[in-house]
Amino acid sequence: MLHVKHLTVQYSPGDPLVLRDIHFSLEPAERVALIGANGAGKSTLLLTLIGVIKPREGGITLGGIPMNQERLRELRQLAGMVFQDPDNQLFMPTLMDDIGFGLRNYGFDETAIEERIAAILAQLGISHLKNRLSHKLSGGEKRLAALAGVLVMDPSLLLLDEPSAFLDPRSRRTLISILAGLPQTMLVATHDLDLAQTLCPRAILLKEGRVFAEGPTQELLQNHTLLEQAGL
Ligand SMILES: Nc1ncnc2c1ncn2[C@@H]1O[C@H](COP(=O)(O)OP(=O)(O)OP(=O)(O)O)[C@@H](O)[C@H]1O
Numbered sequence: 001m002l003h004v005k006h007l008t009v010q011y012s013p014g015d016p017l018v019l020r021d022i023h024f025s026l027e028p029a030e031r032v033a034l035i036g037a038n039g040a041g042k043s044t045l046l047l048t049l050i051g052v053i054k055p056r057e058g059g060i061t062l063g064g065i066p067m068n069q070e071r072l073r074e075l076r077q078l079a080g081m082v083f084q085d086p087d088n089q090l091f092m093p094t095l096m097d098d099i100g101f102g103l104r105n106y107g108f109d110e111t112a113i114e115e116r117i118a119a120i121l122a123q124l125g126i127s128h129l130k131n132r133l134s135h136k137l138s139g140g141e142k143r144l145a146a147l148a149g150v151l152v153m154d155p156s157l158l159l160l161d162e163p164s165a166f167l168d169p170r171s172r173r174t175l176i177s178i179l180a181g182l183p184q185t186m187l188v189a190t191h192d193l194d195l196a197q198t199l200c201p202r203a204i205l206l207k208e209g210r211v212f213a214e215g216p217t218q219e220l221l222q223n224h225t226l227l228e229q230a231g232l
């Protein structure tokens with residue numbers, strides 16, 4: 001469903017390479033954890049996969065479509081990302097406007113939009129936030145709202161950047177069980193190794209912009225030497 005080949009990324013010419021020769025694939029419905037120390041390149045990789053950052057070298061194919069500027073709109077429908085900082089995601093005044101933004105953009109009618117939003121909010125247990133102002137939500141509420149805004153579009157690939165950050169233990173458990181029940185292919189960047197293990201059978205370990213190890217999450221997380229070498 002997703003193929004990444006020899007991907008190299010640099011923020012500006014002359015800067016050091018932030019991702020180097022990244023190579024991996026995700027099978028449909030597979031859930032893979034992306035782990036690695038601060039600055040390893042996890043967020044950069046996810047942003048590159050949704051076309052926000054343009055690779056210097058290498059190729060990305062999503063659902064059989066090669067990523068390039070002409071097909072970005074199509075690809076954006078296939079992949080949805082929840083950003084590490086929800087303030088980068090929520091930009092409309094009210095939650096309803098925010099979550100409905102993508103659907104309105106694609107021309108869905110208002111009744112359908114409202115029904116779909118109501119269903120997603122109920123699924124995430126945040127129906128009570130419906131009429132609240134986005135910028136006045138708490139950190140955890142913002143994160144769930146951002147997730148709602150992505151799920152409402154029903155993407156095939158979910159890119160989640162630190163989905164459990166800011167969540168209280170109960171919301172975190174709710175989130176994990178919701179994610180575990182979703183049919184989507186997922187790539188989940190996280191420092192929450194327990195979430196990685198619960199949710200993702202496979203993991204990719206990044207170190208300084210390279211794939212340092214890849215394999216069953218449980219095996220990787222039990223290899224303390226490996227984790228230490230990767231700065232975790
Ligand atoms: N906009 C930017 N311009 C230049 N360099 C950047 C930019 N964003 C990130 N970097 C650099 O790219 C590298 C990878 O950053 P990235 O945010 O992808 O790491 P990460 O693995 O997500 O870290 P964290 O665990 O802290 O979220 C870091 O060295 C960072 O300083």
Ligand SMILES: [Mg+2]
Pocket residue numbers: 042043044084161189
């Ligand atoms: Mg990050």
